[in-house]
Amino acid sequence: MSRRILENHSENEASPFYCRTPQSAYIHIPFCTKKCGYCDFVSFSGVEHHIPIYFAALMNEIKVTFAVQRNLDKGQGVEDSNNKLSDLNYDLPLLQTVYFGGGTPGMVPFRYLCDILHLLRREVGVAENAEITLEVNPGNLATDQLSDLYQAGFNRLSIGLQSAQPQLLKLLGRIHSPEDFLHLTEYAKMVGWQNISGDMMLGLPGQSLADVQHTVEFLDRCQVTHVSLYSLMVEPDTPFWNRYRYGEGLPAPELEREMYHTAVSSLEKRGFELYEISNMAKPGYQSQHNLTYWAGRPYYGFGCGAASFVNGERRSNPHNLKKYIAHYSQGEQSQLLFDVDEIIDLNEAMIEYFMLGFRRLSGVSITEFEKQFGQHPPVFMLTALANLQREGLIYFDGDSAHLSCKGLDYANQVFMAFLP
Numbered sequence: 224m225s226r227r228i229l230e231n232h233s234e235n236e237a238s239p240f241y242c243r244t245p246q247s248a249y250i251h252i253p254f255c256t257k258k259c260g261y262c263d264f265v266s267f268s269g270v271e272h273h274i275p276i277y278f279a280a281l282m283n284e285i286k287v288t289f290a291v292q293r294n295l296d297k298g299q300g301v302e303d304s305n306n307k308l309s310d311l312n313y314d315l316p317l318l319q320t321v322y323f324g325g326g327t328p329g330m331v332p333f334r335y336l337c338d339i340l341h342l343l344r345r346e347v348g349v350a351e352n353a354e355i356t357l358e359v360n361p362g363n364l365a366t367d368q369l370s371d372l373y374q375a376g377f378n379r380l381s382i383g384l385q386s387a388q389p390q391l392l393k394l395l396g397r398i399h400s401p402e403d404f405l406h407l408t409e410y411a412k413m414v415g416w417q418n419i420s421g422d423m424m425l426g427l428p429g430q431s432l433a434d435v436q437h438t439v440e441f442l443d444r445c446q447v448t449h450v451s452l453y454s455l456m457v458e459p460d461t462p463f464w465n466r467y468r469y470g471e472g473l474p475a476p477e478l479e480r481e482m483y484h485t486a487v488s489s490l491e492k493r494g495f496e497l498y499e500i501s502n503m504a505k506p507g508y509q510s511q512h513n514l515t516y517w518a519g520r521p522y523y524g525f526g527c528g529a530a531s532f533v534n535g536e537r538r539s540n541p542h543n544l545k546k547y548i549a550h551y552s553q554g555e556q557s558q559l560l561f562d563v564d565e566i567i568d569l570n571e572a573m574i575e576y577f578m579l580g581f582r583r584l585s586g587v588s589i590t591e592f593e594k595q596f597g598q599h600p601p602v603f604m605l606t607a608l609a610n611l612q613r614e615g616l617i618y619f620d621g622d623s624a625h626l627s628c629k630g631l632d633y634a635n636q637v638f639m640a641f642l643p
């Protein structure tokens with residue numbers, strides 16, 4: 224039997240890049256200690272008794288997905304090193320990034336998370352230098368698990384701080400204090416973690432520019448290497464919808480934008496670089512997993528409510544926890560269960576190239592476009608670029624186009640310009 228290590232996906236070079244076999248995996252862990260007032264993510268509190276059976280179902284979904292993908296790749300005539308299809312040991316490309324998100328993966332007992340990582344290693348392989356992220360929240364991760372998780376191969380922490388103001392944390396319904404965040408990062412660094420991201424929120428009720436400045440200083444003091452900036456979205460079916468849906472009590476849009484620019488310039492002074500509209504990193508600490516999304520590359524999504532982009536389809540798993548568990552508890556014979564939200568063909572992929580690409584501060588490039596699609600951008604896209612440049616929303620730097628400072632505030636207008 225031959226075992227191939229497909230590091231660079233070279234055998235799928237003939238396929239368009241958006242149809243290739245994924246090299247990234249997102250794992251959704253939909254459990255939280257308490258539901259935050261603004262949250263509309265697929266996450267549930269008070270159902271921790273489902274954790275063991277959820278993980279059993281998750282393992283089945285992962286096994287079935289890889290089995291289906293192997294068959295599909297075989298059917299497309301991808302060949303092994305002896306130019307023959309290998310029946311017994313056909314390998315898929317190694318995973319380069321794995322992201323455990325939620326929900327709150329950090330509240331789940333350590334052994335369940337490790338079991339999933341072991342399964343991925345066994346079933347498909349995880350590259351030696353892969354980025355393996357775990358989302359955690361201060362207040363419900365036993366710090367002694369941090370050492371075990373790091374030893375098991377997790378190497379990036381994404382921690383929800385949201386704000387360094389205790390009264391804002393309370394208003395959001397968070398269960399932690401700023402000090403919990405500080406202690407968590409201190410302990411994490413002590414046991415080896417170097418790649419630590421902190422989330423902060425903008426546009427919160429009663430939040431001031433001074434609060435934003437203070438939160439940036441706090442994150443810097445905690446020595447995080449990456450910061451994600453989120454503007455509060457008031458979503459239907461959340462407690463915040465009832466209180467804030469008409470905007471009363473929320474900062475005016477101009478103030479929210481000022482908060483964003485204050486956070487960005489303050490973080491820049493501290494050595495962070497804005498590499499995506501909402502994400503800043505110290506050199507060498509950009510999120511490789513999220514860069515996959517913004518490059519329009521495929522990724523697996525496992526778990527209740529998880530989204531995936533596989534074989535040119537953007538899919539979503541059932542959002543209903545019981546339905547998900549019941550379906551995948553049927554074992555490895557289960558059929559995959561998902562909705563196809565969108566089929567990405569050549570035209571859609573070209574549109575996404577600009578819509579997703581402009582999120583990155585490195586921008587988009589005509590040469591890169593031609594390399595990826597084998598053709599020049601269609602006329603309507605070139606017209607859109609020229610219009611956006613005239614409006615001062617983007618600027619050209621040689622062959623590349625980037626969002627301008629004004630474009631950062633009107634990014635949606637830029638994205639929409641590429642819809643036919």
Ligand code: SF4
Pocket residue numbers: 254255257258259262263264266325326327360383
């Ligand atoms: S911790 Fe995150 S996923 Fe859980 S309820 Fe709060 S915002 Fe939602």
